[in-house]
Amino acid sequence: MWHRPWRPPPQLDEGEVKREAEKELSREKELSRQLMREEEKMVFSSTIHVLGLGATGKYIAHALASLPNGPPVTLLMHRPLLMQQWHDEGAAIRVLVNGEHHVQKCFNVESSAKFETQDPQQQFPRFGPNLEHSAEPPDTVIGNLVVTTEPSVTLAALASIKHRLRKTSTICLVQDGLGIIERINSTIFPDPHDRPTYVLGRITHDLKSTDRHFTIVENRVGGFYCSKLPQVVETKEEYYAPVINRTDFSWSLHARHLVGSLLRTPGLNVTSLGHKSFFARQLSKLAVGAIIGPLSVAYDCSNDQLLYNYSASQNIRYLVAEISRILLSLPELASFHKIERRFGVNKLDSLVLRCIRKTGKNTSTMLQDVRAGRKTDVDFYNGYLIQRATELGIPCPRNHMLLHLVKGRQARRSREANSYIPFENES
Template sequence: MKETRRGFEAEVVRGLLQSSLTSVENDSANEEDLPDRTGTEAQEYSLQTGAKEQTGSVPRDLAWKSGDISAVSVPTSEESLPMAAASHQQGDKISPEEDTSEPGEPSTPETEINAWFAQAEQEADKAQHKEKGMQASGQIHIPDAQEEIIYHLIISVKAPQTVRAIQAVAHRLTQDSSILFLQNGMGMVDEVNERLFPDRKYRPTYMFGVVSHGLYSKGPFSVVHAGEGTIALGVLPRTSMGENIQVEALSQLSPSARYLMRTMTRTAVFVAVGFSPTDILQQQFDKLAVNCIINPLTAVLDCKNGALLYNFYFSRVVRLLLAEISLVIKSLPELKNVPNVNMRFDTLRLERMVFTIANTTAENYSSMVQDIRSGRLTEIDYINGYIVKRGEEMGIHCVMNYMLMHIVKGKNKYSSQEKADLLPFAGQRG
């Protein structure tokens, strides 16, 4: 409050200086015209000027800025000199002799007022910088007394709905919370950080899960467990996963992350196993490569997974797509120093993995086929779209994945319009 008041007083002093200079010029001009006035006019003029000096009136624009303040007085030389002396004792750099007058120039009330004004401005600037420095600690939102903090949150919605789902409860998440992502695709965490938790210091702990269980939905709140599988769990370190990835021991994690990891791995039906950040990242890319092939191709063809088997023409398309996917994954900076990355994400190994899973789930429809049939938004931007995005960052043009991504988007839009009866039929008049 002191800095704000001094800044306000500095503004008032500046206005007074300008108004005083203007009044001096007007008075000098009026004094030159005074001999030409008659005796009665000169007497009335002197009475008016004397009344103004006694009342100390403030200009109209200055009174409008001052609000409820009725009158403001300019500090005299006796009032400003102690303030300048105090600034020397506190170590400030501003003084009347240094900033407002040249060496050897005699001190005047005007120079002292300028010095006082400069000091007030400097103190106001210091207060603003102090305010900016304290804003970082105020970025985190503390839940109200009626709302409880969410320490464990599991996200299992479609990738495009991730931000909206977390946004509804983001004010109840703190740096002590943990979020487990059980989803297809990659890149959702980047959107969550950008839109919901931009400050790394106050972000929750992120956990990833790679699910191989067979599931499908029969309707709202109805899920069928079609095939048993496993869940691979891992914790994303708070530091960026660059060239040197430090494996966080379970004892070094936050209490909420340790509890969630322990609960998931001890629940027998989940068949969950914990992995290091590097291992869980590689498993995510394994599943991403499979989803980049089976999901979009079956969605475009509107067929079961087994339709991709024993077809030479489909095999050629799969190899072209995997050549781009393999090149992008092996070039990622977060996997730069990981051993055997080139062998693990080789095109032939990825091809064998794709056809093995397609054979195992031959009678199933992929989730992308079901999304297009239902007119829902697909996850193509977080599957093939993620490969295209990361490739562009490293200067790799993924033409095949880019084309397939837009074919799926086009079919998704076509199906949605057809379901909404927006497509005109032949011979129909609008």
């Protein structure tokens, strides 16, 4: 009987191993996409939840509710007082434009955190049974979430509803500054395979709050810029296989629904950008905020006073040069055409001066927060620049100084506001 002679298995070089691993990953990725699509179809929700009820959150919720045949809009409230104010003011959001009130009442209300009301049976029958609420927050899945909270409180706000978010969910973060996504991933969603889809947004409408919490004024019409971030997954099949980073640019059902709803809202003037274009725009805003905000805290003055103080104007120049060097070195911007025109010293200097002249006697948000003893967003301005400069090996002593100056003044004011009494052996 004839037997086939034994031959050793073919030896694959490193390139072939990598190609085989990529093919296997591609097959698994396609299967994962199919499973995700099926899962999304089962859990898809058209409701858009809004977390953060400052002027921006209320404006976006009002605009979405004004859409004909638009998606249901749910407001997430974290304090009993806020819910009480909502009902006391007629369970509606009012936007004042050119002296004319635009009222929207088509909202659902949910608590985003567990809280006890003064009366467990408290209800608000004047505004309909759908507005009753209990101390227990719901456990239903949130498919579409718009977050407008300040970056300094975003982690805590998301942690309270983490159990309601899935990998099929889409979170739209409408904030200034950068670096919040990295913190959300490390704190809230450490497993890359469980992370939702992120959309970054920035709004330029000039909005102002009023004495009535759910009434705002639109002083000037602006725009809304948004961009869906690609998802990056790191895979290593076996110990001998290479690590493969895959960038997924596909759109989930919830991402298409949320961004599509925003684009259909005429009052928002939404423009959808590629993630690199959005990143560049956000960096320009960040550079200006990283100079005006901290310096207004350092000199405890309105924005326009920075132009009339020789020491402050000199510090602006030094900071512009330091920040420009960091931005021009970022690898994400290497492919941009004529990057020097956008982030060079002369361009950044003109942006800062233009913003100071435009805002005039206004007090920066960072200074308002410090005076009130609240946490500031300096970590997402100067802190982000310091992080990127460290990665690139670029010294940035002035940003370090301003970061700790702002934090120190905020901590001092917070202690004063809380009648802080130090103890001798306190660590």
